[in-house]
């Protein structure tokens with residue numbers, strides 16, 4: 654079986670234009686004449702990214718929000734999008750999806766300008782996709798690769814809520830509502846991303862897991878990264894439901910579905926957005942973890958990988 658990173662390695666030999674950013678970023682940055690566009694695409698697959706009985710309007714929201722999140726990571730303002738839809742043999746489902754899609758697009762300021770519609774064989778999972786186009790807020794949108802060895806590593810919001818929401822739904826629970834909403838209706842940090850683009854040296858959104866995504870930022874920047882897991886920000890509902898011990902923090906930091914912004918910035922700089930410092934960079938490569946300053950082992954699984 655081909656894994657996701659191995660497949661992207663194969664594609665890298667084709668995607669050699671600088672606008673592809675080495676297929677090592679949240680989005681492509683394409684300049685034609687003097688106009689720059691930020692372009693990104695994420696897919697959602699039933700049973701992989703959402704649960705079969707998630708409300709269709711929530712699935713539409715998630716499709717828009719996860720793509721808006723990649724625009725946010727590059728400090729881009731949402732402009733327009735194209736969607737890919739697989740028909741579900743359920744007219745009510747499709748109608749509810751479209752209604753939810755309109756609300757989500759309006760909320761994010763995205764125009765729907767096209768797409769494609771297909772069917773999947775009976776009984777097969779729904780597959781949805783969206784290609785989002787944004788306008789940059791700075792001439793060169795931040796990449797994942799600009800972290801400096803002297804930088805701190807910061808994250809917005811709280812981590813683990815989406816994973817906790819999924820875990821609750823998988824065990825038949827629908828409370829706390831904040832955790833369920835974090836899973837079904839993640840919020841793209843558009844305004845935070847635009848503000849961070851002005852000061853951060855590297856920015857990405859956290860979709861696969863804080864640890865795997867931090868390791869990617871470090872590798873792209875040619876550095877090693879260290880994270881103190883005790884500093885990973887957890888929400889009150891996460892702490893009440895899952896806990897705040899080392900195991901809970903590892904679950905939060907590897908679960909993914911966060912859609913927070915992870916960024917490298919001067920450790921002493923005034924930050925334009927609320928964020929928690931969770932670590933920093935060193936020369937070398939790889940990820941090292943501590944718990945309140947005491948070194949701890951790195952878990953085998955740092956986050957989500959397809960394949």
Ligand SMILES: Nc1ncnc2c1ncn2[C@@H]1O[C@H](COP(=O)(O)OP(=O)(O)O)[C@@H](O)[C@H]1O
Nearest residue numbers: 661664673675676677678679680681695723860
């Ligand atoms: N099938 C594909 N074709 C072309 N590029 C791809 C494909 N899959 C992933 N990529 C590229 O690989 C990089 C990493 O993708 P991904 O990990 O999905 O980013 P993100 O987590 O920000 O959505 C991006 O530059 C993305 O455009």
Ligand SMILES: Cc1ncc(C[n+]2csc(CCOP(=O)(O)OP(=O)(O)O)c2C)c(N)n1
Nearest residue numbers: 695700701702703704860861908909910957
């Ligand atoms: C039913 C279900 N099982 C598991 C997950 C967890 N999960 C699936 S894919 C994924 C990572 C994010 O998806 P991906 O396609 O890698 O998005 P990208 O990183 O490209 O933005 C996570 C955390 C989920 N969201 N839903």
Ligand SMILES: [Mg+2]
Nearest residue numbers: 679723858860
């Ligand atoms: Mg991303």
Ligand SMILES: [Mg+2]
Nearest residue numbers: 694695696723
């Ligand atoms: Mg992606």
Ligand SMILES: [Mg+2]
Nearest residue numbers: 695719723860
């Ligand atoms: Mg993404």
